[in-house]
Amino acid sequence: MFTTKSFIKKNKIGNFLKNVREHYIRDDIVCGFSSCYSCQNIQNNQNIGCSKDNFSSNHVNRCKLVEGNHYLILDTNVVLNQMDVLEDNLFGNVIILHTVLNEVKHRSLPIFKRLMSIIDNPSRHFYVFTNDHHKDTFIHQEDQELINDYNDRCIRKACTWYHRHLPKEKFVFLTEDNESKRIALEENIMTFSMSEYVHNLSDKHLVEDKLAKVSSSFPFTGKDIYQAHMSLVELLEGIRGGKLYQGTFKASRENFLEGYINVDGFDDPIIVQGREGLNRAVDGDIVAVALFEKEHWTSPTEIILEDEGVVEENIDELVEKEKEIKKAIKKKGDIKPTGKVVGVIRRKWRQYCGILEGGIEGVYQLFVPSNRSIPKIRIETRQAEFLKTQKLIVTIDSWPQNSRYPHGHFVRALGVIGHQDTENEVVLLEHDVPHSQFSEEVLRCLPKLPWVITEEDESRRVDLRHITICSVDPPGCTDIDDALHCRIIDDNKLEVGVHIADVSHFIRPGTAIDLEAASRATTVYLVNKRIDMVPELLSSNLCSLRGGEERFAFSCIWEMDYEANILSTKFHKSIIKSKSAMTYEEAQLIIDDKTKNDDIAFGLRGLNKLAKILKTRRLEKGALVLASPEVKIHMDSETMEPLEVEVKKLFETNSMVEEFMLLANISVAEKILQDFPDCAMLRRHPTPPSTNFDPLVKAGKHLGFDIQIDSGKKLAVSLDQAVSDSNPYLNTMLRILATRCMLQAVYFPSGTLQKSDFFHYGLAVPLYTHFTSPIRRYADIIVHRLLAVSCGADSTYPDLLDKHKSSDLCQNLNYRNRMAQYAGRASVAFNTHLFFKGKIQDEEGYVLFVKKNALQILLPKYGLECTLYLSKKGDESLFVYDEEEQTQKAGNVVFHAFDQVTVRVSLDSKNIQHEKFVLQLVYPYIEGFSVKPLIESEGADKSNMEQQTMDYQDKCNEQVSTMKKNKRKTQSNNEKRKQKKKV
Incomplete structure (x- = not known):
């Protein structure tokens, strides 16, 4: 059956049109x-939720307002x-x-x-009734309604x-609309x-x-704050x-009254x-x-x-903080557009x-x-004593x-703090990392063990088992994506x-495991935990290129001369x-040991020799060598507590592997773009706007x-020349600062941008993709599928060639990769805090930024950036900015x-x-502000402190003298450039 309703509308040229709308209703x-x-007598009952256990007599809704068991009908609001309430098994x-x-x-x-996840769970007994198509519950929408x-x-x-x-049954209608409640009653x-x-x-x-x-239920009726x-x-x-103007609000992490x-x-x-x-804007709001x-x-x-602040009604502290902002010195040359939020x-x-x-x-x-x-968020709870021991x-x-503060509500407890x-x-939830167990549907896609290579598999692949191939990875790596070989032809x-591990052989398009991998997008590495993109059977076993085991791979083979030119x-x-x-270290030891002359x-x-040539050539073209303080945390195998925090050691073999992975990615990018000009999955690194470099230029x-x-090449040369004999770490800090000026590299389908936008700024290459890590990156699986079609090793499928679907996929990949990076850093930060708990240490550091009320100090040994506050109440006049x-x-x-300092580090818990x-x-020692060194705290005298300060001042004077010479040299070079332009 169906019902119709006619609408008469007048179009732009004055004619009347009759629009008939049909709506099917069923009995x-x-x-x-x-x-x-x-309903049992209805023969055709293959409809939504028509099984016999839609509702359960075992579940009883108990409420003092209703006598006996009853059934709930909910309105939209x-x-x-109230989804957090509905997700509880009580309902x-x-x-x-x-x-x-x-x-x-x-x-x-x-x-x-x-x-839908609740509805799909049969134990919850949520039933969908198709009221808008039922013959007795469908109603027409009235005119102007x-x-x-x-x-x-x-x-x-x-x-x-x-x-x-x-x-005979009792039904209770729950609503959050007062008018709807009134009419219903x-x-x-x-x-x-x-x-x-x-x-x-x-x-x-x-x-x-x-x-x-949903409405303010907190008993605060004071005057408006916003x-x-x-x-x-x-x-x-x-x-x-x-x-x-419309835009996305981003809150400052350093100043809670700025965004x-x-x-x-x-x-x-x-x-x-x-x-x-700010006017009540929260980070991320439009x-x-x-x-x-x-x-x-x-x-x-x-x-x-x-x-x-902790007291709702007291805004005195807010007022004082706002005064501090107004007192902040305005830089005449650094004025930026300023405004106020007028709505969300x-x-x-x-x-x-x-x-x-x-x-509280x-x-x-x-x-x-x-x-x-x-x-901070104000909530109402009657179990505060317990919840104060929990992460929530x-x-x-x-x-x-x-x-x-905004008002909110408690959702659930995660576990004991610390x-x-x-x-x-917490790290995974805060960074939106999918980390649930793989579903049965996904696990059913895995191959059965024992896995063996069949004759059909051998016939379709090139047999390279006789070649001396080896892998070089970090210690403890079990998901080995890549391996290398080098041998003489003539x-x-x-x-x-x-x-590269042939993960696409095991993950076929459109399967449950493929959809799950696409959703997760990347493997996430925490300090003591790894959240795999694919199940462990693949990541650490069948796809991992382990030593001495036969594995499927996708190979990129070059013929080269001894000058690393690709033939x-x-x-x-x-x-x-x-x-x-x-490991990188083991490979380095083999290279350095002249007594070893086997094939490996x-x-x-x-x-290694070829990689050095490739790197030199790449840097000459303007590729950037950036820096970020990466640390490694050694954990106790039993207690899983951090024993030591140290900066990761790098060997020549790190660079060796990196160069060939870069070269493979570039070669594959050229191939898939040639064969798929509209849907090749590529990776670009946009050129940063010049304003991004302001902190770096000013520091220099x-x-x-x-x-x-002006270009990546000029930036690379400038960074290479920015060295100081008196401060050997200065160049590294400038490179760290340069890293922070960069934009995020992103995936994109080739058909969505002009070819000039494909450029990768950091690598200084016109074309780039990701091919070398399919175990841990879904983008690489897509690239493998494209390359397989190019080589005739596999067939295509519609979604692979759809640039719109590829574009949507790239958005998810970019988001998940960014969140994975942040999650990894947050995990390192937590474990570094754990390492310092209860410790007081004197450490060498460098001034990274000079602020109005503080110095930002970099501690290279731990990769930490911390704040040394200079002004305290009562001694503001001690420092002059x-x-x-x-x-x-x-x-x-x-x-x-970039001055070198020594600071005492402790953790405030x-x-x-x-x-x-x-x-x-x-x-340096400053009377009334500095503390004595831990090793000298017993016997250090004032004269010794004064001598240290004098030595520091001499060092600073030497550095200032060098800076002035550099400035004069820079001015001279600028004048020469101007003269050349005139000529």
Whole structure:
């Protein structure tokens, strides 16, 4: 059956058009109750949820408001706002109307997916009733009726029908809309608000804390702290009229009263400061910003401010902090666009990990998120004493004008604070890393053991098992992606091969394991844990190129002369048997040991010589050598506590492997772009905007070096020339600073950009892709499939050649890769904190940045960047900040960027959530500020300290003298360049 409704509309030229809408209704849709005889008589009952166990007599909803067992019918807002409550097993025998399901899907896809996971779980007894196609529950939308009002009417119609259809059962309608509740009660529908219902549950303590505060339920009625937001209509009109700008809000991690809004069309982000500027924006929100007149523009503050407030009504501390911002010296040459948030277009609130603030009593608690960019959140809980021992998940519900902090609710506890497993869980959740166990469906895609190579497999592959191939990887590596070989062809030629694990042989397109790998996108490495992209049977066994075992590979083979010039290239699928799986250090020892002259030693030495030539050639073309402090943490095998933290050691063999992986990626990129000009998956590194280099250029200028940024080649040359005999670590710090100026490298399908945009800035190559790590990167699997089609080793499939689907895939790959990097760093940071717990050490460091109230100190030994605060209450006059020269002066001691210092390092664990390193200055010694060295603390005298300071000052004077010479040299070179241009 179907029903029709006609609409008469007038078009633009004045004619009237009749639009007929058909809607099919059915008489064979069942109610879901196995005890219903009328529905049992329906023959065609293969519909949604029509099995006999849709509802369970074993599950009983117990609420003081309703006598006996009953069934729940939910409205849309209950599902959207109270999903954390609904996910609790306390709720069962719930009817989800199809009207509600569609509206939830339209308004929030993440909530829809969570709801579907409950519906798909038979133990939860959630039943979908297709009310909008049932002959007795379908109703027409009235003329001029708003869609929300129509949906509410459909829900009430279905409630009434269930009451009449099964008069012996009790049905309770839960809503969060007061008007809908009023009308439902008038229609004799048993109706309660969600909060009313939960607060009267027999086991309310299990879910009471999870109730979302959809309206301000906290007892604070003080004056407004923030300005009112404009309505969405006003915001959109203002943006269309050019009076407002739309952008993404990013909160500062160093100053809780400062943020930035990235707006399309602006070279620089818009700065927002203080309560007026931030106006309740949360990191990630899409906001509307009003730009100030240019005379009111300011600069980013150079002070570090932390939120220390804990009392809702007390905003005195906020006012004081805002005064500190206003006092911050404005750089005349560094004024940036400045404005204020006037409204939020779309919230990006999510679930946050963290802990409760200590020292607060009562049911109203402050939650401190792990992410410093997120403000504290006020929640209501009756189990605070227990929750203060736990890492929690909390979500934001609202942020009223009269509340200093947003309001939210508790979701669940993750585990005891400080426990390794708990902290790993926090890292993974905070960085949105999929880490659940692989499903049975995925595991069914794996090959059966014992796995053997068949004759058919051998016939399709090139047999390279006789060649001396070996792998070189970090210690403890079990997911070995790549192996290498080098052998003589004749007096003038060498054969060099890169052999990559053939993961695509085991992961076929469209299978469950393929979809799971595409979703995860990458393997995530934590300090003591690895989250695999593919199941361990593949990652550490069948795909891993382990020594002495036959494996499938995808090989890239070059013929080269002894000057590393490529004479020919070929690609094919192969069978290899690695002769040895070595660490970088083991391979280096073989190369250096002149007594070793076997095939492995010869191959490694040949590869190493060629790699040096390739690297030199690459650097001459302008490839950048950047730096970032990477550390290795040694763990106790029993307690899993960190024993030692050290910077990773690099060998020539690290560079050797890197060069051939780069060369293989470039060769493969050329091949797949040639054969698939519209859908090749490539990787680009965009050229950073010149403003990104401002910190680097300024740092170089203060040190007397002219950092040229016109091209990657000029930048590379400038960095090579920026060396100092008095400070050997200076060049490394400049390279660390250069790394932070870069944009993120990203994947993209070739058909979506112009060829000029394919360029990889960091590597200085026109074309690049990822081919060499398919065990840990999904992008490489796609590239393997493209290359296999090019070689005739496999067939194509539609999604592989669809650039739009490839573009969507690339977005996920880029996001997952970025999150994996952040998760790895967070894991290292946690374990470094664990290592320092209870320790006090004096360490060598370097001044990385000079701030108005602090020095940013880099500790190379641990890869740490920490803050040494210079001003304390009562001694602000001790240090004098020179904005032009970017220095801090105390007496005879002057601090410049990149100066060497000695600091005492300890860990402040008062705030368990945000443990922080506390630095005290040891060297140079400043009377009344510095501390004595630990080894001299007993017998150090004042004269010794003064001598150290004098020595330091002499060293600084020598460095300043060198800087002045460099500046004069730079000025002279600039003059010469100008003269050449004139000529």
